[in-house]
Amino acid sequence: MSDKGRPRSFDRADALMRAMKVFWEKGYEGASLTALTAAMGINAPSLYAAFGCKEALYLEAMELYAQTVGTDIWAALETAPTAREAVSRFLLATAEAYSQPGTPHGCLIALGGLHQAAVPEAVCDALTRHRMENTDKLRQRLEAAIAEGELRDGVDAGAVATFYATVQHGMSILARDGGSYEALKNVADGAMAAWGVLTQNTVP
Amino acid sequence: MSDKGRPRSFDRADALMRAMKVFWEKGYEGASLTALTAAMGINAPSLYAAFGCKEALYLEAMELYAQTVGTDIWAALETAPTAREAVSRFLLATAEAYSQPGTPHGCLIALGGLHQAAVPEAVCDALTRHRMENTDKLRQRLEAAIAEGELRDGVDAGAVATFYATVQHGMSILARDGGSYEALKNVADGAMAAWGVLTQNTVP
DNA sequence: TCCATTCTGTAATGATCGATACACAAAGGT
DNA sequence: ACCTTTGTGTATCGATCATTACAGAATGGA
Known part of the structure; x- marks a missing residue:
């Protein structure tokens, strides 16, 4: 028709x-x-x-970005055998993607709609929602790790997820400022350095 | 005249x-x-x-922002007795400032000029330079701590500084998305959880 | 008092923004 | 072959952008 x-x-x-x-x-x-x-x-x-x-x-x-570039970054979450490896690979994939020559540096979703007044409300909302959903993916992976016994019962999956999502958002700004792959990887390594302590903490 | x-x-x-x-x-x-x-x-x-x-x-x-709001955040770097305390207070001051009711959430400098095409070149450059200078302040404090013996000789001050600056930038995005003081503090705590490991690493 | 100087409010500038009216071109259906 | 439908290119729309001409108002100095 x-x-x-x-x-x-x-x-x-x-x-x-x-x-x-x-x-x-x-x-x-x-x-x-x-x-x-x-x-x-x-x-x-x-x-x-x-x-x-x-x-x-x-x-x-x-949506196209999320389903192409985004998928590359977030794929590790589901394929890695452990949560720790999943988050680590996720951050390294981020470092690689954000410093990829031939494409803009940093993430379309992380850097978009940060100034409400400059963007239609629906766009701003969609971007915020996407960022929230990404944090949620991390949280779900962590909760699965708790259920499987990899992480202690009582680990605050939401807090840990927010931490790693926030680091990733910061990496977008670093990438925009011209940060190299090495600089981005260094941040990823730094964030993983917190893993041991973060997964010892429990919800009070 | x-x-x-x-x-x-x-x-x-x-x-x-x-x-x-x-x-x-x-x-x-x-x-x-x-x-x-x-x-x-x-x-x-x-x-x-x-x-x-x-x-x-x-x-x-x-410049006004840097000399008013910015100063509140960065003051801790010079007053705290140790580098660890300096960075910790710096992140907590950030969490507090970014969730302050009555003011926009997140940092003017961290969130500005992230899309080159939307802003005059001089503005973009000034914002990037400010972000770099802030990272440098962190680095200098860490180098002072190395000189004073608080941190091991060989700790990569630039790498640690970039990590904490990047986390702070991410906190601006979290704040824009409505992240509460508790959420921001949680990220600050998460970043400090990496301190021990980060300051054990040395430049290869 | 009169002038030179600087600021204020009104109203307009050209440029660019996102979005379209319109006439023509290219396809399928009958 | 003709009609209906949809896409294309040109040229333009009103709205809004940053910026400014211009005339009047408010000051200090002569």
Whole structure:
């Protein structure tokens, strides 16, 4: 029913990926329609026909980021045999991703929507929600480790998860400031240095 | 020589403080001239006569932030008797400042200029430089501790400083996401949990 | 008192923003 | 071949952005 009319002359998925990179580098407010259409190789009306509006395009780009770049980073959480290894690999994957040449440094989601006034409410909310969900993934992995007996019963999984998520967010800023892979790895190692003490603490 | 002509009808320092709060909450790009002049209680020509342009106003506001809010946070570095206590107090002061009711959450400097394209180059550079200088303050305190014998000779002061600065940057994002004082303190405690291991490591 | 100087408020500047009106092109269905 | 439907390119929309012309108001100095 929808294969009538003139066919689209560009690859929607490819255009979305290009838009994602622009948003990643410049942020929502820094990515002008002019910059977006130039990078996507299309004109404004095509963008609006295919994606709705800038806000909707951003939300799609954010999801694409989460499902491509994000997946690389978070995959370790589910494949590593122990929680400690999972968090360690997660941080090292972060260090690697954030210093990857050819892509913007730091995380689209961590660095986006930090100034409410500069961004539509829905975008700000979606970004905050994503950050929360990521913290939650860490927490769930830690809780699984408690259930499996790797970690002591009573370890505050939420607190530990918040700590590692926060370190990762800081790594985005470090990456934006030009921090090298070594600098990022150093932070990852530093955070893992807290593991022993953190997983000894119990909820009071 | 300059007390000729019609006197200024507003308090420049007060207006700058109000502008600082707007930039703090909204960021450079989110703070429109309309919002700035409204908060400052003056009209655009008065703003331009007193501060030059938006970019110059931002740079002044940033310096004011560093010398007021910033000083509260960094004071501990110089007053605490040991480096460990200095860093610990620094992180706790951060947790307190970033959750202070009545002020925007998180740090103006940590959260500013993270998207180059959305901000004048000079602003972006000044913010990055400030973040670097802050890391340097930590490093210098750690090096002093090495010189004094508190820390082992060979501890990588730069690496430890980068770790704690990065954690603090992450705390700004946590604060923006509504993280409570308890959540922020929890991160501070987590970072301090790494102290023992970090200060055992030596440069290879 | 009159002038030079500086500030204030109104109102407007050109530039850029996100978003579209419109006419034409390219496809399928009949 | 014709109609319907949808995408494309040009050119433009009103809104908002940062910035400023301009005329009047308020001061000190002559």
